[in-house]
Amino acid sequence: MSATLEPVFGANVDATRPTNVLVVGVGGQGVIMVSKVMARIAQLHCREIKQSEVHGMAKRGGSVFSHVRFGAEVWAPTIALGEADVVVALEWAEGLRWLPYLNPVSGSLIVDTKRIVPPFGCIDRRRGATLAYPDTRIAEVAAHVPNLYALDAEGMAEALGNPRVANTVLLGVLSTTLDFPAEEWRRVIAEFVPAATVSTNLEALEVGRKWARRVHEGEAVTAPLNLPQARPAAAVVDSVALDINPAWCKGCDICVKMCPELCLRLNENQKAELTDAALCTGCHICEWLCPDFAIKVNLLPTAEAQHA
Amino acid sequence: MNRPVSKDFDIRDYLRLDRMPHFLCPGCGHGIALRALLWAIHELDLNKDKLAVVSGIGCSGRLSAYVDANTYHTTHGRPLAFATGLKLARPDLTVVVITGDGDSLAIGGNHLIHACRRNLDLTCLMLNNEVYGMTGGQASPTTSADRYTTTTPLGNHEPRFDACKLAQAAGASFVGREVTLQLPALKNLIREGIAHAGFSFVEVMSDCTEIYGRKNELGSSPEMVLRQKHDVRPESYGNQVERPFRPGPWQTGILARDERVEYGAAWRSHCAQHGGGVAP
Numbered sequence: 001m002s003a004t005l006e007p008v009f010g011a012n013v014d015a016t017r018p019t020n021v022l023v024v025g026v027g028g029q030g031v032i033m034v035s036k037v038m039a040r041i042a043q044l045h046c047r048e049i050k051q052s053e054v055h056g057m058a059k060r061g062g063s064v065f066s067h068v069r070f071g072a073e074v075w076a077p078t079i080a081l082g083e084a085d086v087v088v089a090l091e092w093a094e095g096l097r098w099l100p101y102l103n104p105v106s107g108s109l110i111v112d113t114k115r116i117v118p119p120f121g122c123i124d125r126r127r128g129a130t131l132a133y134p135d136t137r138i139a140e141v142a143a144h145v146p147n148l149y150a151l152d153a154e155g156m157a158e159a160l161g162n163p164r165v166a167n168t169v170l171l172g173v174l175s176t177t178l179d180f181p182a183e184e185w186r187r188v189i190a191e192f193v194p195a196a197t198v199s200t201n202l203e204a205l206e207v208g209r210k211w212a213r214r215v216h217e218g219e220a221v222t223a224p225l226n227l228p229q230a231r232p233a234a235a236v237v238d239s240v241a242l243d244i245n246p247a248w249c250k251g252c253d254i255c256v257k258m259c260p261e262l263c264l265r266l267n268e269n270q271k272a273e274l275t276d277a278a279l280c281t282g283c284h285i286c287e288w289l290c291p292d293f294a295i296k297v298n299l300l301p302t303a304e305a306q307h308a
Numbered sequence: 309m310n311r312p313v314s315k316d317f318d319i320r321d322y323l324r325l326d327r328m329p330h331f332l333c334p335g336c337g338h339g340i341a342l343r344a345l346l347w348a349i350h351e352l353d354l355n356k357d358k359l360a361v362v363s364g365i366g367c368s369g370r371l372s373a374y375v376d377a378n379t380y381h382t383t384h385g386r387p388l389a390f391a392t393g394l395k396l397a398r399p400d401l402t403v404v405v406i407t408g409d410g411d412s413l414a415i416g417g418n419h420l421i422h423a424c425r426r427n428l429d430l431t432c433l434m435l436n437n438e439v440y441g442m443t444g445g446q447a448s449p450t451t452s453a454d455r456y457t458t459t460t461p462l463g464n465h466e467p468r469f470d471a472c473k474l475a476q477a478a479g480a481s482f483v484g485r486e487v488t489l490q491l492p493a494l495k496n497l498i499r500e501g502i503a504h505a506g507f508s509f510v511e512v513m514s515d516c517t518e519i520y521g522r523k524n525e526l527g528s529s530p531e532m533v534l535r536q537k538h539d540v541r542p543e544s545y546g547n548q549v550e551r552p553f554r555p556g557p558w559q560t561g562i563l564a565r566d567e568r569v570e571y572g573a574a575w576r577s578h579c580a581q582h583g584g585g586v587a588p
Contacts, residue, residue: 248328250329250334251334252335252336252529253529253530257528257531258533288340288492289488289489290339291332291335291336291340293328294329296319296320
């Protein structure tokens with residue numbers, strides 16, 4: 001590694017073993033870009049560097065991770081449980097998912113408090129259904145993590161005018177935990193991002209570095225964590241009444257085939273019929289695509305909502 | 309007429325309930341198109357007494373009979389001519405023309421291009437099911453290549469019209485296309501078209517299951533509606549990547565829009581200057 005360094009905050013790089021950086025997030029957030037920048041910088045200083053990633057399968061919105069290992073000698077391409085020196089999480093739940101990989105003694109967790117509820121978190125599509133998303137708070141995580149950097153990177157990036165540079169904000173925080181010159185980070189980032197966004201990305205890097213500096217100076221700047229609530233805040237509707245007019249229905253089968261919950265069928269008279277009212281989510285697709293206007297979806301407020 | 313309208317859209321508020329159920333075949337896309345039109349009218353909060361729906365002959369022509377508003381069922385191919393007279397005499401009315409592909413492109417082709425050229429504040433909803441459905445399934449100007457109809461027993465070898473390009477070239481100031489499968493998008497497009505001051509041409513890609521689909525083995529009604537998903541090339545795809553998601557041949561969305569002089573306003577100001585004309 002290079003000898004001349006600018007002030008290092010919370011350095012946890014050990015010369016006798018590889019340094020492990022695990023970058024995790026949701027597909028489309030820029031996980032691979034972060035790990036490529038990390039790997040490129042490491043390449044300039046270390047004899048051996050290995051990066052391995054899983055992406056593609058995750059598509060947009062799926063879980064994406066990338067292992068970056070660098071040092072004098074690196075054998076395995078992936079990081080073992082409990083051996084990541086830094087985990088950079090671009091999303092809150094992904095950070096929680098990969099926590100077992102963090103070194104429990106000296107590891108740093110850099111996490112965006114941004115939450116992206118995965119498709120499987122919304123598998124119950126009825127109105128008013130709760131989301132399957134962890135309700136773990138920052139304080140609970142802080143109790144188990146040696147160095148926690150929880151920040152609203154997305155919010156900071158939005159303040160810069162482009163929420164997509166949130167990953168560069170996190171890179172800024174990451175750059176303060178490793179012993180590489182700041183100038184090098186700037187140069188490599190400028191090399192990796194599209195030409196039109198270079199200045200925004202460099203600003204984002206600076207924002208991240210400034211935020212980390214404030215943390216190292218002991219300021220309590222932990223971001224507020226907005227955990228997801230059950231979806232309907234204002235209009236609480238949970239029961240659906242499907243009003244099917246058999247006199248108008250001509251049995252064209254469109255509603256039956258289009259229903260995402262498969263809860264409609266044609267009865268013996270070739271008229272549409274609801275098979276299981278509990279499955280219906282009130283998505284309106286049958287109503288919209290009925291050419292005979294035979295279906296009307298009525299969303300009924302719950303008893304509590306009627307009281308309020 | 310004058311039946312009250314509930315706050316949330318309920319299509320039954322806009323239908324002549326004594327005429328229902330309508331005469332369309334099971335799975336006909338025209339019903340979905342009519343829902344989109346009535347939904348758009350509901351969202352624009354138009355008074356039913358100030359709405360006139362004009363239609364020609366054909367499956368599409370019968371739709372006006374089910375709308376609880378001022379309706380006008382006219383001769384084959386001429387709904388735009390009738391609507392032009394109506395709009396000039398009663399500029400306070402919102403005039404919507406429902407026409408079909410044969411009605412507007414073949415029999416009323418001249419009326420269509422001149423209505424586009426004049427740019428009078430009409431909304432023309434062309435329901436394109438690629439066939440003359442009501443008269444027995446003859447080939448229309450929009451029948452796709454190699455499709456079998458009663459007049460093309462060996463398959464259709466005439467190239468088809470691109471109605472939106474035709475309307476745009478003839479001078480329509482608002483041109484759009486959408487499929488019935490994307491009902492909310494279709495509703496939004498029609499709403500934009502009605503709100504636009506000038507001639508709005510909206511092509512609705514509908515489907516004819518009984519007469520066209522069956523002859524060409526295009527499958528059941530749900531299969532025909534779902535196929536539209538592969539036939540469209542939404543405007544939002546733009547020119548980013550060549551065939552990014554295997555887009556189909558029909559570009560959808562708002563295809564053309566300009567703010568030309570609206571003919572009715574120009575005509576009235578001309579009358580005010582030089583005298584003549586009919587006072588509204």
